[in-house]
Amino acid sequence: MSQWADNYRQLSSEASAEPGKWYTERAPYQREMMDAVNDATVETVVIMSSAQVGKTEILNNIIGYHIHLDPSPILLLQPTLEMAEAWSKDRLAPMLRDTETLRGLVKDPRSRDSGNTLLYKRFPGGHITMAGANSPASLASRPIRIVLGDEVDRYPVSAGTEGDPVSLAKKRTTTFWNRKLILTSTPTTKGASRIETAFEQSDQRHYHVPCPHCGEYQVLKWAQVKWESGEQGHKPDTAHYICEHNGCVIAESDRAKMNKMGRWVAEKPFTDIAGFHINELYSPWVSLAQMVTDFLRAKALPETLKTWVNTSLGEPWEEDGETLDADILLQRKESWGDDAPEPVVLATAGVDVQGDRLEVEVKGWGVGEECWSLDYRVIYGDPAQDNVWNELDAYLLKPIRSKLGVQLNIACVCIDSGGHHTQMVYEFCSKRAVRGVFAIKGVSQAAKPLVGRPTRNNRYKMRLYPVGTDTAKEVIYSRLRVTEPGAGYFHFPLERDREYFLQLTAEKQVVRFTKGVAKREWIKTRSRNEALDCTVYALAAFKLLNPNLTQLAEDIESIPRSVPENTPQETQSPKNPAWIPR
Incomplete structure (x- = not known):
């Protein structure tokens, strides 16, 4: 052939x-x-x-x-x-x-x-x-x-x-x-x-290829790729390969010749x-320089690193087998006062609809998708009645004071429509789409996009966004395993109680076989998981916006301040990112 x-x-x-x-x-x-x-x-x-x-x-x-x-x-x-x-x-x-x-x-x-x-x-x-x-x-x-x-x-x-x-x-x-x-x-x-x-x-x-210097055959592995770095940062252009047998330095220019002399070697009987x-x-x-550049961009967040491992190394991603411990997350609580911390440049919210209440979490986002749980509110009442939704509306309109000396608006809200009171959710969202309030419906299936293309198959002809809940939970759980503040890290305030963390960690992934085919599924380990659902929806709102957080940080920094920086300006707030409906 x-x-x-x-x-x-x-x-x-x-x-x-x-x-x-x-x-x-x-x-x-x-x-x-x-x-x-x-x-x-x-x-x-x-x-x-x-x-x-x-x-x-x-x-x-x-x-x-x-x-x-x-x-x-x-x-x-x-x-x-x-x-x-x-x-x-x-x-x-x-x-x-x-x-x-x-x-x-x-x-x-x-x-x-x-x-x-x-x-x-x-x-x-x-x-x-x-x-x-x-x-x-x-x-x-x-x-x-x-x-x-x-x-x-x-x-x-x-x-x-x-x-x-x-x-x-x-x-x-x-x-x-x-x-x-x-x-x-x-x-x-x-x-x-x-x-x-x-x-x-x-x-x-x-595929085994020979070292151009010592002639020893080997399978090329990412661990053998090296490059220089220093005070000026990483230098992908210096990338080279180290022979696993004798430590020979193999240059980019050697790769084509090595490939031509390569041979396939089977590890198991045919x-x-x-x-x-x-x-x-x-x-x-x-x-090699491009691979290093791609790796450096991907390694900041677990989900982008997973994609890089799959698509650049051609290897399956091995999930951390340990389940998340609510009590360990509980120990990460910190104090930042009533105002949003300085790194927060954007706020989104997720709303979970229950039979007798609405539960809302507001998340703040900073550069590198670092995340802060800014507020968690339970609005009790019958969601079939307008008063509950009026209270939610007032809550979502309330600006968030920031230590940066500005006020943040909630830029996007995702409300679950797949369970209780679907028509009330549709009615509420249809009137507020211009404010970035959207109805979503969870799709529990592996490999679905975190936010998919919207449909309008409803009485209000409004956009209904499918949310890949399995994908969202994988992202959230991988980020909850990030232990150092920075890109992807989740921050929690002192106000979050143990029940919140139990709800946040209330599911786990298991492998089940359907007609002989392995399938990863999320199952509940306890009945209450509203905090996890709200986090999924707030993350979906963030992904729907797809904001440039670095640019937002620069926009906020450029806002003129005529008063001390620790005094919020009631009349000024940063530009919300332009959201473009899909």
Whole structure:
């Protein structure tokens, strides 16, 4: 297959930074990955990788090869139907247009007699279907010989009620003796990663490259990347690699030569699953300096570091197994008085609606997403009655005094509409959207965006924002484990009692298996968790704004003060960030 790519494949300008003729030698580690698909002893190929290593084009080469030389029924499975459509338009169509041997084999969907669509294309001797793992209908019907599963860690646990999408797709291949299953993905969380599980079932191949100085072969690891730092800060441009055998200094300019002399080495006996792991350290498109820069940006917050580990190292993130201890968090309480601390430049609020009350928490945010619990209020009364909401309205309008000598307004509020009194929440929010008051609905599903695109499917035609509660809780719990003030740290005032911290830590993540597929779920360890819910909603409000906290801090600093700085100016407050509804 690598020979086919070298002989025929053309990279398209809109899909590649290096358009023109394909050369496997540009990234030599790709050769064995592609050729494994042609190996009669291999039934499944697993590629667990970082981003920026060319796996998308490997999938395209597999498709192009089979269209040209080995026509077969092919299924390309993306996490969603929308992603399948995007692949068809942005990846497949340019290849079919620009690779001469493929041009004309797949008729344009606009041709009257083609029978082709965006997601289904015929060619002599075969066809390709592009489907979404979230759509049971798109996984039904035709027998398939070649299944390509892309970004499998982003698949839902079940395609509707039908079961695991990978298993459903694999069942389509049972009538073919020469069937192939190719699975690719960046991994996610250890113990709940599809691609990690598949890789562990394989022969686990790693790419070994020789040191250009001593000749010793080794797998490239992030721990061996070093760079200079000093009073002026980190210097990514000085990044280099240290040979793990003899301490040789390997320069950026040596990487291409090392790659060309590399070889894949399996760590486990081969059955019929060939597994490959590769990371950005091998990528010709990412320099060591860029990797260091990305790492330095990511390491400040646990959730951005997790993304970096997944997408740059191609490794699953291992969560801290210890549960959060409410009493340890209780010991972190501190005193800052009635006014918001100086680092706070923005305030958001989260509102939890119960059957007999509203619970509200106001969070203050500083540079690096450092967070302060500024106030927690319980408004008792029947949320079916206006008086409770009037009291909430007055509370949200009250400015927050700051030690900076200004007053902060609550810039954004998220109110849960998924439980009690949904219509009252809609009515309240619909009249106050201009003030940044929004209804949200929690979506308890792994890998959902913390704040998704809003819908207007309600009587008031107002924006209803989906909030990925699992994602939000992962962010919150990872930040509660930050122990030193600074980026991501959560501060609590003396007023928070033990019950607050018990509620904040009232859930834990567990791994459960659904039809053999691992799934991480949040479960309650006690009945009361309102403090956690309010924190989720206040965090969602912050993410909805997506503010530039550094710029806000500069804006506040630029406000003229005609009175001592420790005297709040009643007539001035910093500019609220511009919020742009999604």
